[in-house]
Amino acid sequence: GAVVSQxxxxxxxxxGTSVKIECRSLDFQATTMFWYRQFPKQSLMLMATSNEGSKxxxxxxxxxxxxxINHASLTLSTLTxxxxxxxxxxxxxxxxxxxxxxPLHFGNGTRLxxx
Amino acid sequence: RKEVEQDPGPFNxxxxxxxxxxxxYSNSASQSFFWYRxxxxxxxxxxxxxxxxxxxxxxxxxxxxxxxxxxxLLIRDSKLSDSATYLCVARRGGSYIxxxxxxxxxxxxx
Numbered sequence: 001g002a003v004v005s006q007x008x009x010x011x012x013x014x015x016g017t018s019v020k021i022e023c024r025s026l027d028f029q030a031t032t033m034f035w036y037r038q039f040p041k042q043s044l045m046l047m048a049t050s051n052e053g054s055k056x057x058x059x060x061x062x063x064x065x066x067x068x069i070n071h072a073s074l075t076l077s078t079l080t081x082x083x084x085x086x087x088x089x090x091x092x093x094x095x096x097x098x099x100x101x102x103p104l105h106f107g108n109g110t111r112l113x114x115x
Numbered sequence: 116r117k118e119v120e121q122d123p124g125p126f127n128x129x130x131x132x133x134x135x136x137x138x139x140y141s142n143s144a145s146q147s148f149f150w151y152r153x154x155x156x157x158x159x160x161x162x163x164x165x166x167x168x169x170x171x172x173x174x175x176x177x178x179x180x181x182x183x184x185x186x187x188l189l190i191r192d193s194k195l196s197d198s199a200t201y202l203c204v205a206r207r208g209g210s211y212i213x214x215x216x217x218x219x220x221x222x223x224x225x
Contacts, residue, residue: 006158034212043217044159044202093158100208101147106158 002028004096006107013084013114021079021110023094029074030096034104035067038091050077084114118142119205121216128223132193136219138203139185145205145214148186150177153200153218162188162201193223 003026013019023033033050048069049057056069068080081088091111095104121138128134140148148165163170165177165186176189186203200218 044215046212049212091156097213100206103149103151103161103164103204104213106160109158111156 002096002098002105004030004094004105004107006094006110008110009108010111011113013112015085015114016083018080018082019084019112021081021092021094021112023077023079023096023107025075025096025105028096028098030077030098031074032097033071033077034095034097035069035077035079036093036095038093044093047079052077081112084112086114088112089114117217118214119203119216121201121203121219123217123219125220125222128193128221130193130195130223130225132223133189133191134193134221135187135189136201136203136221137185137187138216138219139183140205140214141184142205142207142214143181143184144207145184146208147206148177148179149204149206149213150175150186150188151202151204151215153202155199159202190221193221195223195225197221198223 005024007022031052035047036044047062050069050071052071058064071077093109095106119140150162151159152162153159163172165179169178174191178187200220202218203216204213206213
């Protein structure tokens, strides 16, 4: 099946620093990838849709200047949390889209802790 | 009203029990449906797709009722390892983003 690799699995950073999370599709090309955030005991929240070669589409309430998304190739999308704050601590998960009637394939997630 | 709704539970059942979850969707244009399983502090993993005629995978059976706009997941002979959150997903055609329910928590106890 389709494999999505997300890196790092966990990261601890200091407040004010930036963190980059990578999401790679290993055995297929993904024109579209989705970035989600999940707080403890809450549901997945879509942050943005990443499209290869174009600007990402952000959901309402998600700051595009804080959560920078780059999808420069068909196998790699990155999410950079800029000037991280403790309230950004969360579980960030990417998923790759194989098409309209296909299920999403998720990366293994990145647990971000900002101290 | 949310586009995809699930009872958050938790459903607390003994080992060996049969348990069923429903998930309703509001958009009649939804074309494809899936069930995912999410363990605590892990990413969601695809459990099964849901086909119009219903489908079964071992102890798991998924059904789709387009007239009433709901999908269901039946788990027979529950195992302790089935304890997780079960997410349902609906997709419309075109460039629409898949919509996730908030998940139903299942706890299987000895």
